Amino acid sequence: MSWYEALIFGIVQGLSEFLPISSTAHIVITQMVFGYTFPGLSFEIFLHIGSILAVLLYFRKDVVEVVTGFFTFLTTRSSHHRTSFFFAIYILVATFLTGFLGLLLNDFVSDIMKTPPFIAGALATTGLFLILIERFHKYGSRTEKDMTFLDSIFVGLGQTLAVLPGISRSGATLITALYCGLNRDTAVRYSFLLSIPVILGSSVLAFDDIGGGAFASIGTGNLIIAFIASFIFSWIGIVWLIGFLKKSKLIYFAIYCFVLAVFVVTQLDPTVVIDVE
Template sequence: MSIVEALIFGIVQGISEFLPISSTAHIIIAQLVFGKTFPGLSFEVILHLGSIVAVVFYFRRDCVHLLKTFFRYLSKRSAHDRPEFFFIVYIIIATIITGGLGIFLEDIFAEIMKTPAFIASALALTGIFLIIIERFHQIGNRTETEMTFLDAIIVGLAQTLAVFPGISRSGSTLIAALFAGLNRPTAVRYSFLLSIPVILGSSVLAFDDLSTGNFAAIGAVPLFLAFLASLIASWIGIVWLIQFLNKGRLIYFALYCFILAIIVVTMLDNSTVPSVN
């Protein structure tokens, strides 16, 4: 893999990971464009690690605060710490739902879900729900202190759909949280913090596929540059999405999904779809 290709894949992964436009679909499309097939999952793990570092660093104070509060509540049972304690519990619940059902769905639909027609349909569906949530749904006003187990279940189920290329993980969790009646700041915070165990978990599950042979086939320099590009681009994607959400402009992401869906279904050949795990 060339340095330019590594940088492009890193940027594509980073930007699309946290924007509601599906990073998996973009990586598949990038592979098709460059005619690349990754050797195993080693390269994808490196790309995801860049995104994990970015989101953890961006929300580092929030992460430290939540962990301290979580363990403090376990020992002291302070009513003041209760909302933050259950906020982490809700993250755990949604993660468990996503992990269990995601593997089940991937096993069932593995053969069809990476075809251009399927990806285009999923992208269009993402765009439709982004329009609905912005234009036709009354945003709620519930904060994390008013979250319930039902909210975690709804968001966890929605996040499970992101196993399908074209369905955005960040988009599905944001849409579900807003539909459930959470206000924008709470939905954004929950969605981003929920991404940490989900992305980390998917990377850990892929560790068995890591091999020095796969790394050697790509090259140390391209791997490092892809990781760095993914980290920086992920940071930009986080900042960008938060700014867009504050202004209520999800419609632009919806239009992008529609345009990309048209490009995918009209310009990509089913027979050329790479095998992406």
């Protein structure tokens, strides 16, 4: 891998991780375009850690508020921290459900689901649901203090679908949260904070895959370049998405998903199977 390929992979990961356009699909497509296959999961772990570091730092005040509120409520039962306590519970419930079902479903992800036609179909499905939630569902007004366990279960189930290549994790959580009646700000905040344990957990589970072979084939310098690029462009993606959703609509992401799906179907070899993790 050259340094500029490592840079491009980092940029692609960073920009697509938190947008409702499937980072997995973008990484897979970039691999196909370059004709490159990652040796194991080491490189992807570095990319994901860069993204998770960005969201942790950007939402550091929210993370501290939720964590301290959770433990303070446990010890004091203060009504002031009740909302933070249950918000943390809802994050844990959705994370547990995603992790449990994700491990079960992962065994059913066959090779046919790792091909361009399936990924294109998944992207188009993401686009379709973005249009449905934008055009045919009235936005709710519920905030985190109005959330229930049922909300976290639905969002957890939606997030589980992201085990399928081409289904956007952020898109699935946003769509489900909005469908449950949460307002846009709460849905976005919940989606971002939910990404922390999910991405971190999947990276930790794959940590055993890190080995010297990956460092030798990719290069330590390239890993550092990809990590920094992933961090910087994840931060840019977070800032841009939050600002964009305050004044624009999800339908633009739907259009992008449809265009990308057409590109995948028409430009990539439909018989190629990519090892998606």
